[in-house]
Amino acid sequence: MTGSTERVAIVTGASRGIGRAVAEALGQSGHLVVAAARERNAEGTVEAITGAGGRAEVATLDVTDTEAVSDLVGDVVKRLGRVDVLVANAGIARDQLLLRLKREDWDQVLATNLTGVFSCVQAVLRPMVRQRSGRIITISSVVGQMGNAGQANYAASKAGLIGFTKAVAKEVASRGITANVVAPGLIETDMTKALTGDGRDQWESLVPLRRLGSPADVAHAVSFLASDGAAYITGQVVGVNGGMYM
Numbered sequence: 278m279t280g281s282t283e284r285v286a287i288v289t290g291a292s293r294g295i296g297r298a299v300a301e302a303l304g305q306s307g308h309l310v311v312a313a314a315r316e317r318n319a320e321g322t323v324e325a326i327t328g329a330g331g332r333a334e335v336a337t338l339d340v341t342d343t344e345a346v347s348d349l350v351g352d353v354v355k356r357l358g359r360v361d362v363l364v365a366n367a368g369i370a371r372d373q374l375l376l377r378l379k380r381e382d383w384d385q386v387l388a389t390n391l392t393g394v395f396s397c398v399q400a401v402l403r404p405m406v407r408q409r410s411g412r413i414i415t416i417s418s419v420v421g422q423m424g425n426a427g428q429a430n431y432a433a434s435k436a437g438l439i440g441f442t443k444a445v446a447k448e449v450a451s452r453g454i455t456a457n458v459v460a461p462g463l464i465e466t467d468m469t470k471a472l473t474g475d476g477r478d479q480w481e482s483l484v485p486l487r488r489l490g491s492p493a494d495v496a497h498a499v500s501f502l503a504s505d506g507a508a509y510i511t512g513q514v515v516g517v518n519g520g521m522y523m
C-alpha cells in the first residue's frame with residue numbers, strides 16, 4: 278500500500294453506531310474516508326472526521342442496490358484513484374422466533390447483511406486486484422458464531438458472512454489482498470437500545486468482561502486489521518465480544 282495519508286477507505290453503514298466509530302477511527306489514522314449510508318445520513322460522521330483534522334466525504338448508498346454499489350465504487354476509483362479498505366458494516370436485524378418469522382423479514386435481512394456485502398466486496402475487488410493490495414473487513418456478529426433464539430435470519434446472514442469472507446480471502450490472497458471478519462458481541466448502539474432492565478442484566482451476565490462493548494471497542498479491531506501491522510492476517514474471525522464466545 279501507499280503512504281497512509283493516501284489510503285482510501287469505504288465504510289458502509291457509517292451514519293451511526295459501529296460504522297460511525299470505524300469511519301472516525303480510520304479518519305484518525307490518515308485514511309480518506311468515504312462514509313456511506315442511505316440518504317446522506319453520514320453527514321455528521323464526515324463533519325466529525327473533518328472537524329478532527331481528517332479527510333472524509335459523504336456517500337449515499339443503499340447496499341441492497343447492487344448497481345448503486347457498483348456506481349459508488351466506480352466513482353470513488355475514478356475521482357480518488359484507488360480504494361484501499363472496504364469495511365462492509367451496514368446491517369439490520371428483524372428479530373422474531375422462526376415459527377412467526379415473515380418471509381419478507383428473512384429476505385430483507387439476507388439482502389442487506391449478506392447480499393449487500395457480496396455486492397460491496399465484488400465491486401472493490403477489481404480495483405484492489407489492479408492495485409495488488411487491499412483490505413476487506415466484514416462485520417459479522419457473535420450471533421453468527423453461536424446462534425440466538427429469535428434471530429434465525431440474522432444468524433444465518435452473519436454466519437454466511439464468515440464463510441463468504443474466508444472464501445474471498447483464499448481467492449485474492451495471491452493479489453496482496455486480505456479479507457477478515459470482525460464479529461462483535463453485544464455493542465451499545467441503536468441496534469441494542471431495546472435491551473433494558475432485566476433483559477440487559479441477563480445478557481451482561483453472559484459476558485465474562487461484564488459489560489456491553491462500545492462502538493470504539495469494535496473500531497479498534499477494524500483499524501488494526503486495516504493497518505500495515507495486520508499484513509499477515511487473512512481469513513480470520515476476530516471476536517470483539519468481551520469473552521462471550523471463545
Ligand SMILES: NC(=O)c1ccc[n+]([C@@H]2O[C@H](COP(=O)([O-])OP(=O)(O)OC[C@H]3O[C@@H](n4cnc5c(N)ncnc54)[C@H](OP(=O)(O)O)[C@@H]3O)[C@@H](O)[C@H]2O)c1
Pocket residue numbers: 289290291292293294295296313314315316318319338339340341366367368369389416417418419460461462463464465466467468469
Ligand atoms: N450492536 C451490536 O450489538 C452488534 C453486534 C454484532 C454485530 N453488529 C453488526 O454491526 C453492524 C453495525 O451495527 P450497529 O449496531 O452499529 O447498527 P445501527 O446503529 O443500527 O446502524 C446500522 C447502520 O447500517 C446502515 N444501514 C442499514 N441498512 C442499510 C442499507 N440497506 N444500506 C446502507 N446502509 C444501511 C444504517 O445506515 P442508515 O440507516 O443511516 O442508512 C446504519 O449506519 C451491523 O452489521 C450489525 O449487524 C452489531
